[in-house]
Amino acid sequence: MGSLADVLDGKIEVPYEIIPHFPRSTVQGHAGKLVFGYLSGVPVVCMKGRFHYYEGYPLWKCAMPVRVMKLLGVTHLVATNAAGGLNPKFEVGDIMLVKDHINLMGFAGNNPLQGPNDERFGPRFPPMNEAYDKTLIREAKRIAKELGLENIVHEGCYTCLGGPNFETVAELKMLSMLGADSVGMSTVHEVITGRHCDLTVMAFSLITNKCITAYDSNDNPNHEEVMDVGKMRQDVLKLFVQSIVKYIKQTEDSINP
Numbered sequence: 001m002g003s004l005a006d007v008l009d010g011k012i013e014v015p016y017e018i019i020p021h022f023p024r025s026t027v028q029g030h031a032g033k034l035v036f037g038y039l040s041g042v043p044v045v046c047m048k049g050r051f052h053y054y055e056g057y058p059l060w061k062c063a064m065p066v067r068v069m070k071l072l073g074v075t076h077l078v079a080t081n082a083a084g085g086l087n088p089k090f091e092v093g094d095i096m097l098v099k100d101h102i103n104l105m106g107f108a109g110n111n112p113l114q115g116p117n118d119e120r121f122g123p124r125f126p127p128m129n130e131a132y133d134k135t136l137i138r139e140a141k142r143i144a145k146e147l148g149l150e151n152i153v154h155e156g157c158y159t160c161l162g163g164p165n166f167e168t169v170a171e172l173k174m175l176s177m178l179g180a181d182s183v184g185m186s187t188v189h190e191v192i193t194g195r196h197c198d199l200t201v202m203a204f205s206l207i208t209n210k211c212i213t214a215y216d217s218n219d220n221p222n223h224e225e226v227m228d229v230g231k232m233r234q235d236v237l238k239l240f241v242q243s244i245v246k247y248i249k250q251t252e253d254s255i256n257p
């Protein structure tokens with residue numbers, strides 16, 4: 001067992017505390033380390049713990065590790081998250097490939113790219129209509145089929161709220177009407193920052209709980225359940241990401257032999 005970061009070959013772990021100006025992880029279950037190593041022979045860097053707006057960091061700081069990755073030579077970002085399933089077809093433990101997002105915090109003028117634009121990373125007005133790489137989504141679906149995961153892998157639209165509270169019934173009903181299929185408190189600002197600096201991006205949600213859209217329900221979402229489902233699905237997620245990374249490497253090698 002262990003997360004993806006734990007099974008890298010030639011692993012080097014760098015605690016966030018020793019990286020100058022790096023934020024610190026404050027969330028239970030987020031260890032706070034950058035882990036370098038090889039996954040199926042492919043050099044990768046994993047974040048063991050990410051940063052959320054509700055921890056008190058501005059969005060640009062939450063997403064700063066993405067720019068650090070860009071400067072390290074990273075070309076592809078695979079962002080994963082735990083999310084509530086809003087689409088009634090999703091079950092707990094399912095995977096949702098993100099085909100699009102709704103940047104709710106952006107609606108209120110809060111964006112990781114706010115402030116002076118650093119042209120060395122990217123343009124002032126980056127497009128976001130093709131944020132999630134279509135080829136990677138297609139190949140992830142093929143890989144899911146090969147691994148026998150086709151019944152649990154879906155495609156949908158993710159939305160990020162500021163948190164830390166889970167959503168009200170009325171909020172969830174509204175998000176559903178807006179077209180969201182999964183709901184979380186991360187990823188969108190990382191993806192925007194990644195696309196701004198021209199990383200190829202894919203993302204997926206692990207559905208850790210069903211969103212409660214009925215007033216007569218006695219269930220409550222909670223972080224313990226989110227972490228438990230994450231642990232339960234750890235091995236499947238590892239295999240899935242490993243296969244996607246292998247595919248990326250093969251295509252890169254065929255382009256630049």
Ligand SMILES: O=P(O)(O)O[C@H]1O[C@H](CO)[C@@H](O)[C@H]1O
Nearest residue numbers: 080081082184185186223226
């Ligand atoms: O998005 P990640 O970091 O996977 O975690 C999700 O799970 C936590 C809530 O249980 C929130 O932080 C939410 O964003």
